[in-house]
Amino acid sequence: MAESFLTKxxxxxxxxxYKAGIEKDEKARSGTFIHLDQTxxxxxxxxxxxxxxxxxxxxxxxxxxxxxxxxxxxxxxxxKDEFTKKAAEKYSGGYFMRILxxxxxxxxxxxxxxxxxxELEQRVHNIIIAEEGSRAHIITSCLQHPLIDSSTHxxxxxxxxxxxxxxxxxxxxxxxxxxxVRPRSAALIEERGEFVSNYLCLRPVxxxxxxxxxYCNGDYSKAxxxxxxxxxxSSLLDVGSKAVLNGKGxxxxxxxxxxxxxxxxxxxxxxxxxxxxEARGHLECKGLLLDSESFIHAIPELIAxxxxxxxxxEASVGKISEKEITYLMTxxxxxxxxxxxxxxxxxxTSIMGLPRELNEEIDxxxxxxxxxx
Amino acid sequence: MVKMNILEIENLQVKVDSKTILKDLSLKISRRxxxxxxxxxxxxKTTLINAIIGTPTYKVTGIIRFMGEEITNKTVxxxxxxxxxxxxxxxxxxxxxxxxxxxxxxxxxxFKDEFSSEEKKRIDDFDLSEFxxxxxxxGFSGGERKRAEILQMMxxxxxxxxLDEPDSGVDVESLKLIGNQIQKYVDTTxxxxxxxxxxxxxxxxxxxxxxxxxxxxxxxCFPDPKEILKTLKAKGYKECxxxxxxxxxxW
Numbered sequence: 292m293a294e295s296f297l298t299k300x301x302x303x304x305x306x307x308x309y310k311a312g313i314e315k316d317e318k319a320r321s322g323t324f325i326h327l328d329q330t331x332x333x334x335x336x337x338x339x340x341x342x343x344x345x346x347x348x349x350x351x352x353x354x355x356x357x358x359x360x361x362x363x364x365x366x367x368x369x370x371k372d373e374f375t376k377k378a379a380e381k382y383s384g385g386y387f388m389r390i391l392x393x394x395x396x397x398x399x400x401x402x403x404x405x406x407x408x409x410e411l412e413q414r415v416h417n418i419i420i421a422e423e424g425s426r427a428h429i430i431t432s433c434l435q436h437p438l439i440d441s442s443t444h445x446x447x448x449x450x451x452x453x454x455x456x457x458x459x460x461x462x463x464x465x466x467x468x469x470x471x472v473r474p475r476s477a478a479l480i481e482e483r484g485e486f487v488s489n490y491l492c493l494r495p496v497x498x499x500x501x502x503x504x505x506y507c508n509g510d511y512s513k514a515x516x517x518x519x520x521x522x523x524x525s526s527l528l529d530v531g532s533k534a535v536l537n538g539k540g541x542x543x544x545x546x547x548x549x550x551x552x553x554x555x556x557x558x559x560x561x562x563x564x565x566x567x568x569e570a571r572g573h574l575e576c577k578g579l580l581l582d583s584e585s586f587i588h589a590i591p592e593l594i595a596x597x598x599x600x601x602x603x604x605e606a607s608v609g610k611i612s613e614k615e616i617t618y619l620m621t622x623x624x625x626x627x628x629x630x631x632x633x634x635x636x637x638x639x640t641s642i643m644g645l646p647r648e649l650n651e652e653i654d655x656x657x658x659x660x661x662x663x664x
Numbered sequence: 665m666v667k668m669n670i671l672e673i674e675n676l677q678v679k680v681d682s683k684t685i686l687k688d689l690s691l692k693i694s695r696r697x698x699x700x701x702x703x704x705x706x707x708x709k710t711t712l713i714n715a716i717i718g719t720p721t722y723k724v725t726g727i728i729r730f731m732g733e734e735i736t737n738k739t740v741x742x743x744x745x746x747x748x749x750x751x752x753x754x755x756x757x758x759x760x761x762x763x764x765x766x767x768x769x770x771x772x773x774x775f776k777d778e779f780s781s782e783e784k785k786r787i788d789d790f791d792l793s794e795f796x797x798x799x800x801x802x803g804f805s806g807g808e809r810k811r812a813e814i815l816q817m818m819x820x821x822x823x824x825x826x827l828d829e830p831d832s833g834v835d836v837e838s839l840k841l842i843g844n845q846i847q848k849y850v851d852t853t854x855x856x857x858x859x860x861x862x863x864x865x866x867x868x869x870x871x872x873x874x875x876x877x878x879x880x881x882x883x884x885c886f887p888d889p890k891e892i893l894k895t896l897k898a899k900g901y902k903e904c905x906x907x908x909x910x911x912x913x914x915w
Contacts, residue, residue, distance in 0.1 A: 548760075577759065615756045617719055620740035621749065622769045622816065629741075632761060639760030639799075 300327065304405055304436055311432035311465040312656055313403050319648075322346050324402040328411055329383035343394035344427075345387070346402075349416050352387035359387070362418050366449045366477035366506070374445045374473040378414045385415035385446070388429065389422065390458070396427035399461075399649060404446065406470075407436040412443040419448065421456035421484070428649065429458070433472075434465040441469040450478035452486045454509065459644060461489040463656065464496065468524055472499035480541075482509035488532070489517045489643040491653070493660040495524035502560065504533040507541035507570075517643045518547040521660055522555030522585065531560025531590070536570035536600070545574040546642045549589075550634060552581035562592040565600030572601075578608035579637055668732070670695045670824050670856045671716070676726035678708070678715045685711040689726075691876070691883045693824070698850050698857040698870060700889050703878035704901050709860045710753065712878065713828050716858075717750045718743050731823065749822035751813035753829045753860075758800040763792065763812060766800055770819035783819075790815045790841065806833035814842050818849055825849070825857040831865040843869025864893040877905050 300308070304327075305315075314320050322336040324346055331348040353359050369379040386402050406413050421427060435442055444466070452458050466472055478486050486505055505514035516532035534543035545561045563572035578587040591604040611633055619629035638660075640653045671693040678686040686708045693699055703709045714722040718740040728736045735743050758766075765775055771783065779787065787793050790811045801809055810830055817825050830842050847870050850857050859866060867889055875889035877896070884905040886892050895904045 612756060613721070615758050617740055618752070618756050618758075619766075619769075621717055621744050622766060622820070623741055623744045623772075624769065625741050626739070632765075633758065636758060636760030636765075636799075641760075 568599030
């Protein structure tokens, strides 16, 4: 019997991992994957999910399955920028996850990418394949040891959502004030496939820039991007998402909630390209600016290339409404309590389409963030 | 025996952005009674409400006493905790905060607590069960918003209910429900209500004891609200305040 991953990980890191959504009781997960610094430490599928799921290190998977090369560097361009070039030149592994045809995975797969060494540049490459008719939730957490000063995370992720498959993928980032973060992700969605990508970044980070793209090539394919960002401590967050709607009746919905305080700078981007007459897309971005040291720059973009495509966006950035604060005070909250309640409500996880148990877990993470301030 | 007043306002002056809206206004509200407040547009009815509840953008001088205690310099939440509650004419929408959360707040429950079966029944009486888990006021109709306001006030068990036009923009059924519920609350809890109304629609379902007319920063109170409403409609505000017999001579 495999020993628990708990015994292999430093105690301080475990505490951080729990805060970032890693479940120590693996029974509530269908499988667990841990990559520490430059090595895959642990990869295990719970018995009841064997035959429904596969998970292993990407390097190992490429050796085992010759066909996997057709999925490797096929959505993200190796030459896109210096970070993709570095990851193409040398990487330390990553996770390969495959949900087998028609399999239903009720408990989420959890994966965790951890940095514990100073000045480390972690480079990982992940490939996720949701085979035809499958349904799954994945939670992935990325974090850094609380005691190290500076590091870089480069993560390439390629998602393949096959015909009629549904994948809900939640990524939780818990970096530090000195981490440089460069994920490079893309997804391909086939006929009637559905991809939900949730991203939460609630802790400080030095500089994070990401712009995942979903290609909705299949007819009636759908991509949803939901983002909750809590910017603080001079964090620079440049976070966006892009959907390319090529298929007949392909759709996208993008929802972002951004809170900026304590000198954080945030660029919230969103781009929808409607390349089919029956393409439909909507983008919603709401920003709350809590002080005058910080700024939020919302950049919604809509591009329609075929008559009939319907794309829309709504974006708003502002301070907390005095009217809302006073209102809650008439319901006996102090001013401080009223502000917390408005901020907490603003980071509303119900936008993420998660099952109830998972939603409650994510809510606990957000509660910890809200309570810490 | 002198009946104790729940609210006493003396020489009130209210400014918003250095513009004086009300000056030298006085008003007394006794316990266990419902008052309706009439007044033309711009006469300062909403300003008066904001002064009583303590909205910070309304700069107030004079004295406001609640159950004998001066509250002029107290914050909005302090006044709410003493027992003043307000139902707004246009309550805000709050993203991500559910109606259920606000109702729990009013009941003094924690957000994790469940409603008791009695509380659930109350929510049902107000026809709000299906809205409980929706974002507060987002996509609510006029009647739904007003019903939610009144239910919150009931749940807060306040001693003084202040309502800003609970009868505007609501359908007949909601109006009937709102009127009946306020009446029942005032009758059974020994509390008072001050209800601002334009059209007086609420009087169909609510037996208010006094009608007050706010005109040119003065309040004139009279005994028979329905009669006053009739006169207001027939003769207008100015003539009305001259022809009726006042309730309390000192105003």
